[in-house]
Amino acid sequence: MYGLIGKMLAQPGKREELLAVMMEGQVPMPGRRSYVIARDPASPDGLWITEVWDDRESHAASLHLPAVQATIAKARPLIAGFGERFETEPLGGIGI
Template identity: 35%
Template sequence: MTFANVGTLGTKPGKRDEVVAILTRRNPQLESAGCLLYEVGTNDDEPDTVFVAELWTSAEAHQASLSLDTVREAIAEAMPLLSGQMGGDRFTVAGSPLRG
């Protein structure tokens, strides 16, 4: 079953766009690690928040991706820009009307 991780990252004031730039860099390793979708977004009503929606082949693939050098480097670069406020949910996808 597909695994979803949908969350928010709080950023320090004025640092949202820098975090978005880090998270949206092309990373072919994610796809080979089992990432099916990785979308990063913003909402002008929440100027210090980054929204992330991920779909993975499994929860294990998501966990394993955290050991990729490119992912670890991106995390290290983004951490000083984050406020520490994080939220979200993780779940096993039951299905979709868009695919069989």
């Protein structure tokens, strides 16, 4: 499996709007086992996104799906930048 944990930073005061866009764009995707969006309690503009995929290729392919492209286009003006990004090798757990 392939995992990603990344921090996304919203434009100041736009976190809830960005969160709404990210949440409404959720659709089933081939190879995706888990996708969690969380507010960063230590940052008023931060979000953490945790993903688990069957493999790296499934994640890469997802970026070309029309639903993902539409979400990216809608979210882009609300994103100030990105923070830490970690790749992981999930071994198992509940929900994956």
